[in-house]
Amino acid sequence: MVxxxxxxxxxxxMAVIARAVAGSAADIIALTAPRGFPYIxxxxxxxxxxxxxxxxxxxxxxxxxxxxxxxxxxxxxRGARELFDIPVIGMAEAAMMSACMLGxxxxxxxxxxxxxxxxxxxxxxxxxxxxxxxxxxPLGHPLQIDGLRENLKDDLASLARQAVEExxxxxxxxxxxxxxxxxxxxxxxVPAIVLDPIAAATAQAMALARITTRPGFALRAxxxxxxxxxxxxxxxxxxxxxxxxx
Numbered sequence: 111m112v113x114x115x116x117x118x119x120x121x122x123x124m125a126v127i128a129r130a131v132a133g134s135a136a137d138i139i140a141l142t143a144p145r146g147f148p149y150i151x152x153x154x155x156x157x158x159x160x161x162x163x164x165x166x167x168x169x170x171x172x173x174x175x176x177x178x179x180x181x182x183x184x185x186x187x188r189g190a191r192e193l194f195d196i197p198v199i200g201m202a203e204a205a206m207m208s209a210c211m212l213g214x215x216x217x218x219x220x221x222x223x224x225x226x227x228x229x230x231x232x233x234x235x236x237x238x239x240x241x242x243x244x245x246x247x248p249l250g251h252p253l254q255i256d257g258l259r260e261n262l263k264d265d266l267a268s269l270a271r272q273a274v275e276e277x278x279x280x281x282x283x284x285x286x287x288x289x290x291x292x293x294x295x296x297x298x299x300v301p302a303i304v305l306d307p308i309a310a311a312t313a314q315a316m317a318l319a320r321i322t323t324r325p326g327f328a329l330r331a332x333x334x335x336x337x338x339x340x341x342x343x344x345x346x347x348x349x350x351x352x353x354x355x356x
Contacts, residue, residue: 111140111308112166113180114159115149115287117255118142123290124180124308131312136319138312139174141166149255149288150181153228160186167194168346176315182220182285182307183228192334193349195327197318202232204314205283205307210241212303213280217243217273220285221262222251229285243277245285246270258288263295270300281305 111128113121125140132138143162150159163186167177176197179187184200191198209216216238218229226245233242246269252258266284273279281303284293293306339347 111138111178111180111312112163112170113141113287114143114146114163114166114185115181116143116146117148117287119256120149120287120290121180124287127290127306127308128178128312131309132316136175136316139170140180141170150183150185151222151224153183153231156181156183156185156228160189162186164190164193165343165346167198168349169343171196171345175319178308178311178315180308180311181287183225183232192332193346195324197315197322199311199315199318201287201307201311202229202285203236204311205285205305206233206236206238206242208310208314209281209283209303209305210238212305215241215243215277215279216281216283216305217270217277217279218245218283218285219266219269219273220245220247221255221258221266221289222286223247223249224251225286243273243279246273246277255288259290259292263292266292267296267299270296270302270304274300274302283307 111125121140121142125138128138146159146162147155150156163179167190179200182202184202187200226247229245233239248265270282273282279302282300283305290308293304296304336351339350
């Protein structure tokens with residue numbers, strides 16, 4: 111489970127959820143970005159964090175059956191799928207795909223208006239825009255993320271109810287790593303299914319690890335051409351040069 115944010119507390123909270131979902135069926139190895147941003151809140155920051163996430167995955171592949179990209183905008187997800195011969199699951203995409211199996215339409219509720227366009231990009235990239243009722247957020251950006259889940263719980267519950275009652279959402283996704291674990295707390299406050307993205311991603315990672323094989327990944331015709339690189343971490347550089355046929 112790769113958290114491209116630098117905040118250890120986020121990683122801890124998401125790892126608790128992932129381990130509860132996995133139970134004894136899988137070990138969750140939780141990693142936190144060594145550089146970058148305390149938390150990612152824009153498309154530009156996601157671009158930077160995506161490259162860091164690729165290096166984190168490359169350096170920790172031994173014995174791993176699947177990877178969870180543990181940031182809601184799924185930074186680096188498609189690049190990781192091109193490079194690595196195991197399932198790579200984005201928590202945003204996993205939540206949206208799961209939501210579509212639980213209801214006709216879904217909404218995303220998150221904690222800041224600055225993430226609205228980025229999250230809508232994620233919906234569009236997934237091909238699920240027709241199933242999405244939109245992204246609801248508070249009017250203002252929070253001054254700090256410490257205690258965010260507790261401080262904004264009532265506001266987020268209200269937004270989730272609006273997504274259901276005014277927009278017609280059957281499923282509400284709580285978007286953003288700082289909101290990990292909030293979904294079960296809102297379950298009795300919202301007249302719809304409330305979904306935790308890291309729980310959805312963990313369940314899907316385990317399922318995909320069971321139904322795929324490494325040769326199936328390694329032989330893909332769409333893999334990038336092998337090439338040398340300069341300035342990348344040695345593990346990632348080796349994978350880019352070797353695993354695509356160099």
